[in-house]
Amino acid sequence: MRITYLFILLNIFVFSSCKEQNLHLSKIEGKQIAITDSIENNTEIEAYIKPFRDRIENDLDSVLAYSVDTYTKKDGEYNTAIGNFMADAVYSESNPIFKSRTGHDIDMVLLNHGGIRSILSKGNVSKRTAFGLMPFENSIVVVALKGEQMNAMIDYLSQGKRAHPVSNLKLKIDKNSKVIEAKVNGKPIEKENTYYVATNDYLYNGGDNMSFFKTNDSLYVLNYKIRTALIDKFIKLDTINPVIDDRFTQIK
Template sequence: MSCKQEKGSLSEIEGRQIQIDSTLHTADSISSFIKPFKDRINDVLDSALAYAPKPLLLEDSEHNTSMGNLMADIVLLETAPLFRSKTGKELDFVVLNRGGIRSIISSGNVTARNAYEVMPFENYISVVELNGTAVRELITFLITATRPHPIAGMQIVMGKNGGLESVTINGMPFDENRNYFVATSDYLVQGGPSIGFFNEIVSTTDTGYLIRNAIIDHFKKIDTVQATVDNRFIQLK
């Protein structure tokens, strides 16, 4: 009986609100301690990696945008060789969500800080394998969405009345009898049907590669950041 431990029970919780206002002052000792670390981080984040001759925007067209196209193209370019080395298979196309892009890129120097502003989330690139039926459902979702979700490696053409005219993937007509490998955000994979992108998945390959890191790696490889509205997703007039 002497070893018996009585379980305590919580009887009360108290709390108080602390106002953050001008009456609070910086502790000089703490500021001095963190200053070299803060300065180093700012130097890294604000060093120019590339140059954007014109702004890349999220609202410059109805079905595809310069900023969305840049993001999807980066994921395609940076993920394809990684996926090939891991699996021996070829990446077919990319689909991202418009809501995951949180900033534009203004004209001028492009830095790592821009990448954090564009993609503040810790989202990784995943490659999902979809059968032809699931790809068709994905295409239907894209053409009926109220916002333009970024794509790369695929062209979608809609008719005047909004119906689907044609789909090509890697320059070839969409084949509903085969499977496709699609690079996307792990957020969309985990959300599945609840957010509309992927109703059924055959397999998933986790790359371990942050979307943000793919952006930074791409900026380091190029001199000029360029992306335009193009014909990857259009509606006939």
């Protein structure tokens, strides 16, 4: 009887030991490791990556064009030379892509003043210049808007009174920010018309409170970065000499 009882206990122990256990994570600990100049460089790694780094540096610094002056986003109240250049570059470089895919032309371009991240210095212009102006990975998209949404855009620009870069838009406001004139491609905005507006993915997704982009007929993703458009424009130009003009003005 004692032997049978002992055998039963052994079986219970074996089967309970073999039973799959459910493990649960109860605690996570992290530790911050500071990377400082006290950490010695690995000479083998440095030697390996040096040719690649040198090639990239040379590519970034190769001269593409020449800027006749220094331009900043602060050089105008409602439009700036550098903002005008960037908006016009987006139009000229992305319109052929859009037209080849859709058969339509881009009607206008709207970017954001805050998206200009550096000055355009007088002197040689390179790919590094483009990375300074647009360090973000923002891509160009084209949004199809009806006249109602276009009017919402005009209200946004007239009330915001910032030098957001635009192309193919003529906007004039009075001293009270009331719209006197608003034309796209030289024509007044028609309520029932569809307008193809090039912008960037950040603004399309509501950046800078540009909510009017979300009510649209269609969205076209060009897979073409603003920075790449700038580089392509630099390559085509020998001399860069943008100006402040009358595309967005206030009558005082």
